[in-house]
Amino acid sequence: GDSVTQMEGPVTLSEEAFLTINCTYTATGYPSLFWYVQYPGEGLQLLLKATKADDKGSNKGFEATYRKETTSFHLEKGSVQVSDSAVYFCALSDAYNFNKFYFGSGTKLNVKP
Amino acid sequence: DTGVSQNPRHKITKRGQNVTFRCDPISEHNRLYWYRQTLGQGPEFLTYFQNEAQLEKSRLLSDRFSAERPKGSFSTLEIQRTEQGDSAMYLCASSPFTAANTGELFFGEGSRLTVL
Numbered sequence: 001g002d003s004v005t006q007m008e009g010p011v012t013l014s015e016e017a018f019l020t021i022n023c024t025y026t027a028t029g030y031p032s033l034f035w036y037v038q039y040p041g042e043g044l045q046l047l048l049k050a051t052k053a054d055d056k057g058s059n060k061g062f063e064a065t066y067r068k069e070t071t072s073f074h075l076e077k078g079s080v081q082v083s084d085s086a087v088y089f090c091a092l093s094d095a096y097n098f099n100k101f102y103f104g105s106g107t108k109l110n111v112k113p
Numbered sequence: 114d115t116g117v118s119q120n121p122r123h124k125i126t127k128r129g130q131n132v133t134f135r136c137d138p139i140s141e142h143n144r145l146y147w148y149r150q151t152l153g154q155g156p157e158f159l160t161y162f163q164n165e166a167q168l169e170k171s172r173l174l175s176d177r178f179s180a181e182r183p184k185g186s187f188s189t190l191e192i193q194r195t196e197q198g199d200s201a202m203y204l205c206a207s208s209p210f211t212a213a214n215t216g217e218l219f220f221g222e223g224s225r226l227t228v229l
Contacts, residue, residue, distance in 0.1 A: 004155070034217075036218075036220075043204070043220040043222040043223065044218075045219075045220065046218070089156075097169075099146070099161050100158050100169070101146075101158065102158075103155030103156045105153060106154070
């Protein structure tokens with residue numbers, strides 16, 4: 001079945017450091033891929049998405065590229081801020097049943113000033 | 114613009130009791146989802162409604178769980194005879210209908226259940 005695997009956390013970085021959170025997926029067909037973010041005390045919210053191979057999603061300085069050949073969707077940011085501290089979830093939507101999302105286990109990011 | 118609203122935010126109950134959670138989606142969204150999230154894990158799909166019709170249920174949704182969306186607006190998730198293993202965060206999400214496979218989910222803040 002479909003699944004998402006992402007790197008375990010927590011990840012602790014200093015402000016302005018480079019961020020990479022790895023995400024790989026298993027799916028049949030051509031799923032859409034997402035990164036959701038959960039700030040402390042808030043609900044999950046969409047950070048970025050990509051709907052087909054080689055698409056790059058971007059938002060708030062974060063980027064991720066849909067790599068079908070490596071079944072990956074790694075999240076990157078060139079310079080993190082304290083306000084980026086949150087839990088990040090990689091997710092896919094089933095290509096044949098786009099009502100169903102599969103989430104990774106989440107990666108907690110702590111950014112120190 | 115109000116987002117997805119869930120209540121209660123936290124429920125503590127004794128094993129064997131029944132609990133009910135309510136979700137009010139974004140008003141123009143006709144799709145509504147329930148997910149469950151345990152500590153250190155990502156959300157797991159439970160069930161999905163399009164308008165008032167419950168179109169899919171996960172195998173995670175045992176017979177003790179029932180969800181309704183009677184008028185295609187708010188939804189309730191009831192857990193009967195709660196067990197300690199039911200302790201989790203129950204998330205509701207909604208989305209508008211989209212023909213393409215790109216749907217974004219809009220999540221509420223969740224209802225945390227603690228079963229003693």
